[in-house]
Amino acid sequence: MANLRGGDLSRLRQLNSLSAIRELRRDGPLTLSALADRTGLSRPSTKEVVDELAELGWVEEVPPSPGTMGRPARRYRFRADNGFLAGVDIGAHNVRAALSDLDGRVLAETRQPVEPGTPAEQRLAAIERAVEGCLAMSGKTAADLWTVAVGTTGVLTPEGVVRYSAGIPDWSGFDLGERMRAMFPCEVLLENDSRLAALAELRRGVARGSRDVVFLHVARRMGAGLIIDGKVHRGHGAAAGEIVMLPEARWFDAPEHLNSCEVVPEGTPAEDAAGFTLAAARAGDPVALAAVHRYADDLAVGTAAMVLLLDPEIVVLGGGFSRSADVLLTPLRDRLARVCIRMPEVRASTLGGECVVLGAIEYAADHLDRQLFTPDSGPELPVPLPAGR
Amino acid sequence: MANLRGGDLSRLRQLNSLSAIRELRRDGPLTLSALADRTGLSRPSTKEVVDELAELGWVEEVPPSPGTMGRPARRYRFRADNGFLAGVDIGAHNVRAALSDLDGRVLAETRQPVEPGTPAEQRLAAIERAVEGCLAMSGKTAADLWTVAVGTTGVLTPEGVVRYSAGIPDWSGFDLGERMRAMFPCEVLLENDSRLAALAELRRGVARGSRDVVFLHVARRMGAGLIIDGKVHRGHGAAAGEIVMLPEARWFDAPEHLNSCEVVPEGTPAEDAAGFTLAAARAGDPVALAAVHRYADDLAVGTAAMVLLLDPEIVVLGGGFSRSADVLLTPLRDRLARVCIRMPEVRASTLGGECVVLGAIEYAADHLDRQLFTPDSGPELPVPLPAGR
DNA sequence: TCTACTTTCGAAGGAGCCCTTCATTAGTAG
DNA sequence: CTACTAATGAAGGGCTCCTTCGAAAGTAGA
Structure with a gap:
């Protein structure tokens, strides 16, 4: 209008x-x-x-x-090859990057392993390596980049400062926006990783064609991303989707049911524990199944809050645990059906680990679209083509 | 786009x-x-x-x-007087109507008392009387109406059938849309009352200028209406905002704290009980204050879920109990501040009982705007003026 | 190889919408 | 009554789009 x-x-x-x-x-x-x-x-x-x-x-x-x-x-x-877009996913254990043309066609992807405890400066270096790797693989340079979209775990301020991050200890308070803008000679967008994953599902995943989507990031840390009316919902302070912070929603401690199950062998690293429980449940182990059901109970509470509030067409189960969707989906659906007024579709993500990076690419492409197609802002059509060409 | x-x-x-x-x-x-x-x-x-x-x-x-x-x-x-818009509020105890010109300027308002147990047919008759009253007061006829927007308690389907209503027993399953379309010779829009109240707050109330708003309908029955990105959020099945259905959100039974407080005199009608408790709390009665605080505790849980999920700019406290906002706002704010990542403004509605009707008028006016200003749908500009003129 | 057919190309002529310019007009101020 | 101000209305010109038409460049079939 x-x-x-x-x-x-x-x-x-x-x-x-x-x-x-x-x-x-x-x-x-x-x-x-x-x-x-x-x-x-x-x-x-x-x-x-x-x-x-x-x-x-x-x-x-x-x-x-x-x-x-x-x-x-x-x-x-x-000419989609007039310029290029980069997507970055800053996770606790991996930094991923992808390069695409202006149509969002992915040309290269890279991954740099990091640790939750990796210092922020080293994490930044990994980001730079990841993007440089994509550029090198495609024979491009940073000057060819029009937009870089960055997704990270944790809650950002609208300006791009990390407000809070459970997954990366020294990330809180870090001015990610400033550092990213210094690193890349082009426009930089920042977003929460769950929101970008939700966008990826909307455009390339199981949520295609929907207007209202709830994306569940189900892994060792829980998160959620909302698509409302076809757009990523950020909220006024860029803090939307953080239902995990509400004790009554029972999300925060939910993964403990899987981590502390007795089917997990002694001495298993914390990040692998849940995998054992889920595998055992799939094999029919009754103790593991009980743990998975307790987990689904808790998962369903926060999810039901989202479904009742937003009445989405579809709930997408993503994140690391979504590989075990076969044992999670049915109990989750059962529990949702008990309280929801209108039951949404509940489906597992099929995009895998590249989800956030793909979402970042889509986010960057959307930004270009907005610039092009919003008449009263952004570049008028005779837009100066970037220096690269 | x-x-x-x-x-x-x-x-x-x-x-x-x-x-x-x-x-x-x-x-x-x-x-x-x-x-x-x-x-x-x-x-x-x-x-x-x-x-x-x-x-x-x-x-x-x-x-x-x-x-x-x-x-x-x-x-x-x-020429805003080319046509007229009507807004209707179907409540358990009142049916209200208002008439406005195309700019939303209200010309007349009426109210018809009903009971929760009033049969659906009699309720329909009250609706017709309420609208006819407005038309008569303004010297108009039904032919002058361009759009009627109807808000009702309860959950509607997208087609306008009452899916569920806690406040009006025989309302569930009623095909309100069909009956309203038969009653008025113009376009009829149907919505949930809390959503329309939220819209009224956005346009004429304390939420003016905000993009994301959570409206709390706080009364003997709880409800919520969401404004997201400046628009009323309906959800895919028109069932958004129904957090009251989630037991863990503690909304459903919350009003009981006020109804069953011992400061309420014996034999008080159920609909007046809470008023006594709130009045006593304002006067400083410790027992009543404790009840109000228990109420605020519960109210805050569901509200926190909404705030954490949506990160709104403002939470508006509306509904019958909002007259007692002075004793409710502070405890509500305190409890929200404990869990919310970013604390929104929390303010009381100032619109009073006409809130839903005004929201309906705004909704009808929006509809006209959409028709006018959405180039690819709705009337092309040489629009045939309605028969009335 | 030649002819018939199909679809696109490119140029010409015309209509609608908007702009700038300028003399004219209808008020107020002194 | 005169000077000043701001809007009016008409004229002339440019840009963008449309329709129409003969010419061109392929394929299909004899």
């Missing part, structure tokens, strides 16, 4: 140009006629728009597709 | 016409020059747009304002 303004004729041209860009981005190379159909413009006008976009570098002609009737149509594509 | 499309020149005119309508609606009568400034158009173009709108009946010339320098400027206003 607010982005609806009239203006002079150049504005109409701008709208039509953006319309053309959007269609070309969405559906790959298109002929002029196809593009004219989609934009609603006449063919001659479409031609003019495309010529202008080609001159600006946004669009490029590709060879006509052979084997069609009639005179071969010229085809055009969006 | 989706409502951003180019098109031919008439589309530009449409955008500029809508822009003019919006400015005229927002800021009352405007001169041509003032309107040109706001829309960004030149004066001659603005004139043409306004002439067209005047011909269609959307806009009307008013006498120039005297006492200005220079040649007097012609002034125009949006």
Whole structure:
């Protein structure tokens, strides 16, 4: 509503140009006629728009597709390789990065192992290595980056300072935003990792096509990310989704049921304990099953709070434990069905460990979209192409 | 983003016409020059747009304002009296209605007392009387209505069937949507009452200017309404906000602390009991204060779940008990501060009993806005004026 | 190889919308 | 009554889009 303004004729041209860009981005190379159909413009006008976009570098002609009737149509594509996006996932045990083109097609991925106790400065170095690795693998440089989106465990302030992090001890109070902006010569976006994972599920995972999604990050630490009305919900202080902090929601201590189960062998490292319990439950061990059910009981309380409040279409079970979704989903569904007014779909994530990185890429791509398609802010269409080209 | 499309020149005119309508609606009568400034158009173009709108009946010339320098400027206003909106609040004890013009200015309000046990058919008759009363008071007829927005206690399906209602026994399963559409010869919108109250607070109450709002309906029955990103959040099945159904959130039985306090005189009707406790607490009675604190304890649990999940700017305390906000706000704030990561503002509603009706009016006005300002749906600008005129 | 058919291309002519400019008009101030 | 102010209304011009048409560049079939 607010982005609806009239203006002079150049504005109409701008709208039509953006319309053309959007269609070309969405559906790959298109002929002029196809593009004219989609934009609603006449063919001659479409031609003019495309010529202008080609001159600006946004669009490029590709060879006509052979084997069609009639005179071969010229085809055009969006130059998604004009710039590149990076996604970063700062976890307690891994730092991951991915590089994509402007359409979000992933070109490279890297992983740098770290420890929860790794000092912040070394963690920063790992971030830089992870991104540099992606750039090197793809033959790009930092100058080719348009946007870097960073996801991290913990709660951030809107400005990008780590407000609180249970998973990384010396992360709290760290001004991640400042350091990331110093590290990359382009725009930097910061978000909570669960929210980015939720976005990844919305765009590339099991939540595709939904408007309202609850994403459960189910692992040694619990978290949640919300998609509301198709958008990541941050909250006014960027602290949304932290139901784990409410004792009555029974999330904080829930993983203990799995960690302290007696099927876990003596001397198992803390991070592996839950895996034993889940594996034993899958094999039918009654003690392990009981622990898993106690876990599901607690998981369901906080989840039910979210479902009752938001009435989402789908609840996505993600995070490390989602590999054991087969033993978790049924008890979780049972318990939710008891209290929920309208039972949502409950499904396990299929994206795996790259979830957050993919979400970061999507987040960066969204940012570009917003810049392009929000008329009253961001770059006007004759946008100066970044230095890299 | 989706409502951003180019098109031919008439589309530009449409955008500029809508822009003019919006400015005229927002800021009352405007001169041509003032309107040109706001829309960004030149004066001659603005004139043409306004002439067209005047011909269609959307806009009307008013006498120039005297006492200005220079040649007097012609002034125009949006004809908000082209059509009318009605808001209805179906409660357990009252049916309220209000009538407003297209700008949401309230012209008349009525109230019809009912009982929780009033049969559905009689409740419907009360609704009709309430609306007819408003129309009669304003000298209008049902044909003048463009939109009726109805708020009711209970959970609705997206189609308008009452899914569940704790406050009105025979309301469950009732096809309210069908009956309302049969009653009024115009568009009918249905919503939950707490959500409409939240909208009223957002537009006319203490939550003005916020993007994310949690509205607490605090009365003999508890409810909640959420505003997310400036919009009423319904959820996929129109069942959002029903945290009261979760036992762990401790909302369902919370009012019992106030009802069963020993300061309540014997034989007090159930609906008045809590009032005694709250009054006694305000007077300093220690027993009543203890009951109020137990109540606040429970209220805070469900509220904290909402605040942690959504991180709103403001929590609005509304509903019948909000008259006693002076004894409730402080304990509620204290308890929230203990668990919340970022403490929101917590304030009492100031709108009183008309809250839901006003929210319904706003909801109907929003609907009109959406129709007008969403280019790809709703009436194109040369909209046929309704039969009434 | 040639012809018929299909589809696109490119140019020309025309209409709609907006802009700027400027002389004119209708008030107020002194 | 005159000077000043600000809006009015008409004229002329530019940009963007549309429709229409003959020409062009392929495929399919004889």
